[in-house]
Structure formats: structure tokens, C-alpha cells
Amino acid sequence: MKIIAINGSPRKNKNTITLLNKALEGAKSQGSEIELINLYDLKYRGCISCFACKRKNGEHGRCAMKDDLTHVLEKLKTADAIIFGSPIYNMNITSGMSALLERFIFSNVIYSTEIPTVYPRKIQSGFIYTMGITEKYMEDTGYKLILKPHQDFISMVLGNPIKLLYSYDTYQFTDYEKYESSMFSEKEKAKHRDEQFPIDCQKAFDMGVSLAINV
Numbered sequence: 324m325k326i327i328a329i330n331g332s333p334r335k336n337k338n339t340i341t342l343l344n345k346a347l348e349g350a351k352s353q354g355s356e357i358e359l360i361n362l363y364d365l366k367y368r369g370c371i372s373c374f375a376c377k378r379k380n381g382e383h384g385r386c387a388m389k390d391d392l393t394h395v396l397e398k399l400k401t402a403d404a405i406i407f408g409s410p411i412y413n414m415n416i417t418s419g420m421s422a423l424l425e426r427f428i429f430s431n432v433i434y435s436t437e438i439p440t441v442y443p444r445k446i447q448s449g450f451i452y453t454m455g456i457t458e459k460y461m462e463d464t465g466y467k468l469i470l471k472p473h474q475d476f477i478s479m480v481l482g483n484p485i486k487l488l489y490s491y492d493t494y495q496f497t498d499y500e501k502y503e504s505s506m507f508s509e510k511e512k513a514k515h516r517d518e519q520f521p522i523d524c525q526k527a528f529d530m531g532v533s534l535a536i537n538v
């Protein structure tokens with residue numbers, strides 16, 4: 324049983340990766356082999372619309388682009404569950420995660436009315452989001468609707484509904500005094516980090532357990 328997490332944050336010591344590592348810990352507690360991939364260590368581009376993956380006699384399910392993402396996309400086919408993680412940038416997932424999803428999703432669908440996915444197996448998945456806004460702001464603005472299309476595509480490709488975790492109001496800097504941050508109350512942010520973030524970590528751990536036991 325192998326569970327792969329993909330970190331779509333350029334930061335390798337902050338909120339998103341912390342939650343992804345908790346999810347992997349949960350999966351490991353159930354005996355899973357685990358791996359974390361940091362997208363921002365890699366050099367790659369999004370889909371270039373070559374349509375090699377859609378050719379009638381072509382290799383469906385394989386992205387023809389050759390760069391650092393090539394081996395990642397191949398490795399994902401060996402996973403029994405995948406956990407995606409991304410901060411919210413400009414109200415959406417990061418460009419690194421978006422480029423990965425363009426290639427992962429598009430290479431695994433063909434323009435067929437009968438075949439929804441050419442992904443080799445049905446597997447479980449999860450998506451962990453971290454963001455500066457509060458839960459109330461997210462609910463009030465309908466922010467979640469922006470994130471639904473890629474969630475639906477992942478569910479379709481992998482053949483199972485995706486599990487979701489949103490972590491709000493994250494603590495962004497190590498030292499707020501160094502930055503212009505009058506929009507936030509550092510005290511409130513620190514309170515949220517101390518009280519809510521550990522709960523989010525537990526939810527991430529539980530997601531990992533749940534993905535592992537439902538393989």
C-alpha cells in the first residue's frame with residue numbers, strides 16, 4: 324500500500340507541508356509506504372496542448388512532455404492513494420499545482436462519451452488547502468465553488484470522490500513585525516495557530532488513516 328502526497332507550496336516548512344506530513348503520518352500508522360513530492364523542487368510546465376494523449380493509436384494515460392514532471396506522473400500510477408496539497412494563491416490553487424493537474428488530468432481523459440478515465444485503477448484521493456482567509460469569509464464569498472472543478476476532475480480520473488480539508492486563517496510569517504500586516508491581527512492569527520491548527524493537523528492525520536484503510 325503506497326500513499327503519495329504532493330506539496331504544491333513553494334515553502335517546505337510551513338502550513339501546507341505540515342498538514343501533508345500529518346496525513347502521511349496517518350497513512351503510515353496503518354502500514355502504508357509513504358512519499359512526499361515537493362513540486363517546487365522540480366522544473367516543468369503545464370500542458371502544451373500537443374494532444375499526444377488523445378491520438379487514436381496513441382498512448383492514452385501518458386503525458387508526452389519530457390521534463391521533471393514525467394517521472395512524477397509515472398510514479399502516481401503506482402500509488403494506492405494520492406494526497407494533493409496547495410495554498411490558495413489569488414483565490415485558487417498555486418500555479419505549480421495547477422500545471423501538474425493540467426497534465427495529470429488531461430492525459431488521463433480521452434474525448435470519449437463512454438470512457439470517463441483511462442487511469443489504470445480506481446484509487447482514493449484527498450486535497451488539503453491552506454489559506455489566509457477565515458472560514459466565514461470563505462463561506463460568505465462562495466470561494467469553494469472556484470475549487471470545485473479540479474476536485475471533480477480528480478474524482479472522475481481516479482474513480483472515487485475526493486476527500487477535502489480546508490485550513491483557514493493560517494499563520495504566514497515567522498515574525499509578523501517584519502512585514503506590513505495591518506490587515507490582520509497577529510494576536511488573532513497566533514491564537515488560531517495555537518488553537519485551530521492542531522485540530523487541522525489531527526483532521527489531516529485522520530484523512531491519511533481513512534485513505535489508507537479504504538485502499
Ligand SMILES: Cc1cc2nc3c(=O)[nH]c(=O)nc-3n(C[C@H](O)[C@H](O)[C@H](O)COP(=O)(O)O)c2cc1C
Pocket residue numbers: 332333334337338339340409410411412413414415453454455456493494495
Ligand atoms: C502569492 C500569494 C497569493 C495569496 N493569495 C491568497 C488568497 O487569494 N486568499 C487567501 O486566503 N490566502 C492567500 N495567500 C495566503 C496563503 O494561501 C496562505 O498563507 C497559505 O497558508 C500559505 O501556505 P504555506 O504556508 O504552505 O506556504 C496568498 C499567498 C501568496 C504568497
